[in-house]
Amino acid sequence: MSSTTRPLSPSSLLAQSAFDLRRARFSDLAAAARMCSRAFDDDVLFGRLIHPYRKSYPGDVDKYWYRRFVVDWWDPSHIFLVTTVPSAEYEDxxxxxxxxxxxxxxxxxxxxxxxxxxxxxxxxxxxRLLRPISRLFVRLLAWLSPNRAASRKDEFIVERSYNYLDHIWTGQRSECWYLECLAVHPDYQKQGQGRALVMMGLWQAQREGVACSVIAADGKEKFYQACGFDVGPVGRSGEGEGNPLKEVPGGLVFFKDKEGLVLPDRQFGSWMDGHGVFDWDEWKKGVETKSTDNQEPE
Known part of the structure; x- marks a missing residue:
């Protein structure tokens, strides 16, 4: 599939917005963790599977997100963005x-x-020492103050799945901006904030001439496609024999390839097996139609 559509510039995105968008400060990470806890509360992976005791220990879910953000904060290849609005109480x-x-x-x-x-x-x-030192500190903190909302078996299930997906980010996609996490406070959803946060990454990838990618939660595929991730699915987070995420719905991988790059669609296969709401029949028809249109006339 051709990827020639350019994402809007940051200035055009924010010109008519009622919110601001900026790089996060370290002090914003606690609020970000709280938002992720709320946004993913009923998510099949981060909510129900990883945090089965979240109703009993709602505050502990924040630890899951905050500790990951704190570690990655010290790596300059990780970028954190926030949208903000004036506080009604302290607007002046x-x-x-x-x-x-x-x-x-x-x-x-x-x-x-x-x-x-x-x-x-x-x-x-x-x-370069800051991230490993931070990781050691977080491990000590997790021992002193464990995440009681999490499943001991599945708290790190996402990390255990990483090696099954390495083949996706190779070749022309080996350098790529990847959307690790996106969350918008429930009271401010459907106002364009999520789309703006996505488009900033797409814009940066375009400037550098590299790809952009995301693993979509079940049911969020159309949102990311509408934002500009117009290639895919090219993989699934639960693919591969022995992958601990095999039975988790969703997790489809989408790309916005660098401009001018056209790669063949991935062949149908067992990587597509799994649960979720994505319409595979419609996608197959689109792939087959494109394949027919691209065939040389006899």
Whole structure:
């Protein structure tokens, strides 16, 4: 599928908006974690599977998100964005509240590739120690104050699935901006904030001439397609023999390839097996029609 549609510029996106969009501050991470807890409360993966005791310990779910954000914060290839609106209580003082959040990461074959692209530290830079130190601190904190809302078996199920998906981000897609997480406060949804946070990543990928990708939650596929992820599905988070996410609905991988790149659709196969609301029959028809149209006339 051709990817020639360009995402709107950040200025055109925000010109008529009732909210602001900026890089997150470290102090915003707690609010971001709270939003993710609320946004994913009934999500089949982050809510029901990973946090089966969330109703008994609702505050503990925040730990799951916050501790991950704190670790990735110290890696310059991870970018955190927030949308904000003026606080009704403190509007005269310029106070704001965080209403939306996006976590983007730049995937590359190695840290050297990210460094060359301007998204990493040199090997000798002491700031490279900040992330491993933060990870050790978070592990100690998890031992002292465990996430009681989480399943001991499945708290790290997402991390256990990573190795099954490495083949997707290869070749022309080996350098890619990836949307790790997107959340908008329930009171501020359907106002364009989620779309704006998505489009900022698409814009950055276009500027660098690299791909952009996302793993869509079940039922959110059309939203991401409408935002500009017009290639896919090219994979599923539960694919592969032994993948712990095999029975989890959704998890389809979509791309916005770099401009001018046209790659063949992925062949039908067992990677498509799984649960969810995505209309595979409609997608198959589209692939088959495109294949027929591209055949050389006899």
């Amino acid at each position: 003082n310029g106070e704001e509240i965080v209403t939306g959040f996006a976590h983007w990461s730049r995937i590359a074959p190695s840290w050297r590739d990210n460094y060359k692209a301007g998204w990493g530290w040199a090997w000798w830079d002491p700031r």
